[in-house]
Amino acid sequence: xxxxxxxxxxxxxxxxxxxxxxxxxxxxxxxxxxxxxxxxxxxxxxxxxxxxxxxxxxxxxxxxxxxxxxxxxxxxxxxxxxxxxxxxxxxxxxxxxxxxxxxxxxxxxxxxxxxxxxxxxxxxxxxxxxxxxxxxxxxxxxxxxxxxxxxxxxxxxxxxxxxxxxxxxxxxxxxxxxxxxxxxxxxxxxxxxxxxxxxx
Ligand SMILES: Cc1cc2nc3c(=O)[nH]c(=O)nc-3n(C[C@H](O)[C@H](O)[C@H](O)COP(=O)(O)O)c2cc1C
Numbered sequence: 313x314x315x316x317x318x319x320x321x322x323x324x325x326x327x328x329x330x331x332x333x334x335x336x337x338x339x340x341x342x343x344x345x346x347x348x349x350x351x352x353x354x355x356x357x358x359x360x361x362x363x364x365x366x367x368x369x370x371x372x373x374x375x376x377x378x379x380x381x382x383x384x385x386x387x388x389x390x391x392x393x394x395x396x397x398x399x400x401x402x403x404x405x406x407x408x409x410x411x412x413x414x415x416x417x418x419x420x421x422x423x424x425x426x427x428x429x430x431x432x433x434x435x436x437x438x439x440x441x442x443x444x445x446x447x448x449x450x451x452x453x454x455x456x457x458x459x460x461x462x463x464x465x466x467x468x469x470x471x472x473x474x475x476x477x478x479x480x481x482x483x484x485x486x487x488x489x490x491x492x493x494x495x496x497x498x499x500x501x502x503x504x505x506x507x508x509x510x511x512x
């Protein structure tokens with residue numbers, strides 16, 4: 313069985329262009345891998361709190377010394393991490409908002425980067441612990457950025473995923489969605505064709 317974890321980061325939840333591309337991939341992948349199990353996480357509808365000093369202290373606390381509130385914070389982060397550990401394939405709908413990733417996604421990343429759980433420090437630097445997974449990223453943008461220095465998302469998301477051990481990463485871009493109706497149609501059509509090839 314293959315477990316897919318679909319993470320939608322759009323403020324428009326299922327209606328976002330990035331979510332719809334991610335869902336298209338999940339549907340096509342499930343058709344070609346009928347034993348697939350799908351888990352969904354909607355970061356807009358079920359948002360992860362911003363990291364705070366208190367929450368970070370909870371992550372660092374020793375289990376036997378935790379307050380009840382710290383226990384709740386760690387349990388919540390553990391749930392997010394368990395979902396990732398159980399997934400073979402991670403599918404991320406990634407909108408560009410104001411030249412960056414949605415703040416909901418940053419908050420999620422801040423809750424899954426946990427020393428001893430998703431990475432560990434070694435003498436030769438940090439080592440990611442989420443091994444053997446494949447990630448597909450569906451990036452929706454109003455403008456045209458892929459391959460330019462204005463694309464602040466690709467390196468950041470790739471570096472973060474590699475940091476936690478996810479190294480096999482495929483990006484699909486739907487760009488120019490806000491330029492004109494023609495550019496939107498062609499940006500989406502290009503992404504959809506790539507998705508159908510990838511999921512076959
Ligand atoms: C608040 C907001 C900020 C945006 N900022 C950018 C931007 O900086 N660059 C860009 O190319 N498009 C920008 N857009 C357009 C989105 O990238 C585009 O609508 C895309 O479809 C968003 O993904 P979604 O539909 O999955 O939410 C922005 C859209 C919104 C709503």
